Amino acid sequence: MKRLLTDQKDITRTTLENVQPARLEEGQARLRLESFALTANNVTYAAVGFQTGYWKFFPTGVDGQGLVPVWGVAEVVESRADALNPGTRLYGFYPLAEELVITPHADAQGMIVDAAPHRAELPAVYNRYSPVQPAPQRQEDLRALLQPLLATSYLLCDWLIDNDFFGAEQVIVGSASSKTGLGLCKFLAEPDTPRRHVVGLTSAGNVPFVERTSGCDQVLPYDRAEEIERRPSVFIDMAGNGRVKQAVHARLGDALKH
Known part of the structure; x- marks a missing residue:
């Protein structure tokens, strides 16, 4: 073996x-x-x-x-x-x-x-x-790739709903092209999810992919985080990029509720 x-x-x-x-x-x-x-x-x-x-x-x-x-x-x-x-x-x-x-x-x-x-x-x-x-091999492959983190995406969405989005009108998802980020964006876009404005942050090269697949209301590359609308927001970060986090905090200030 x-x-x-x-x-x-x-x-x-x-x-x-x-x-x-x-x-x-x-x-x-x-x-x-x-x-x-x-x-x-x-x-x-x-x-x-x-x-x-x-x-x-x-x-x-x-x-x-x-x-x-x-x-x-x-x-x-x-x-x-x-x-x-x-x-x-x-x-x-x-x-x-x-x-x-x-x-x-x-x-x-x-x-x-x-x-x-x-x-x-x-x-x-x-x-x-x-x-x-x-199952067909493609289905087997997708299950192995996506299913482990889909549960994390769902739990994040459920947690936001349970907490009434911490009073936020806008959800910002960092690394929106990651499996967990993309799954969260998809759950937030579901018709039975309470409606919030969803912003996906990703690398410049992944912007078209996230725009095409995520259901986000707005997709921005990391270097344009200063364009996020200043309104009550919650930030879900998948990447841990200190520079991006600093930019989001600087842009939103007290409007960042969680």
């Missing part, structure tokens, strides 16, 4: 390693990874792996070496668990390796939860696997 080990102190250093497949115990299932997405998000998992606990999901047994998590689909190829039959395909959180052994439990929503002891204290959203049917 191949796996890609990453140096936890220097994530630019990796080693492709062959290891013996783990012996399957009673109550466990073996999943073989079919496909996965690799994006800047996965680099973040590695870069902040110690602070956020991402290195804990898939222990390697090798000091200083970790398995970077990815989102994708795997097939159950062997099972000694009542909750999973061979041939079942599961979408979820996997290591950069050819296979993963889990301790599957079925929950009330029809999801599969990895009940392995080392994952018990980790965030539940990463321990749940969704049974999926075979």
Whole structure:
């Protein structure tokens, strides 16, 4: 079984390693990874792996070496668990390796939860696997690329609604071309979402893409943030660019409600 080990102190250093497949115990299932997405998000998992606990999901047994998590689909190829039959395909959180052994439990929503002891204290959203049917490859690719952060987009929109947009008339979305930013813009543009003026900030090269796909009322490149209308606003920042944040604060002043 191949796996890609990453140096936890220097994530630019990796080693492709062959290891013996783990012996399957009673109550466990073996999943073989079919496909996965690799994006800047996965680099973040590695870069902040110690602070956020991402290195804990898939222990390697090798000091200083970790398995970077990815989102994708795997097939159950062997099972000694009542909750999973061979041939079942599961979408979820996997290591950069050819296979993963889990301790599957079925929950009330029809999801599969990895009940392995080392994952018990980790965030539940990463321990749940969704049974999926075979689909065209493009659909499989889009699911792996977009679904992990679509939930974040939805929760941000829901949080804004729950807080009545903090009294804002305008929502400014930084890095509106990112997956989370684009998803948030799309949710804000839904007919049943309380109407607010939505401004997308992005790099100059991505302005046409965001204008075409996001549903924003206005799209501006970062270097034109001073053109944002001065009205009660909330700023959702995906990029962490200090210069852009400073420009937004300078432009809006007390009109920036949150």
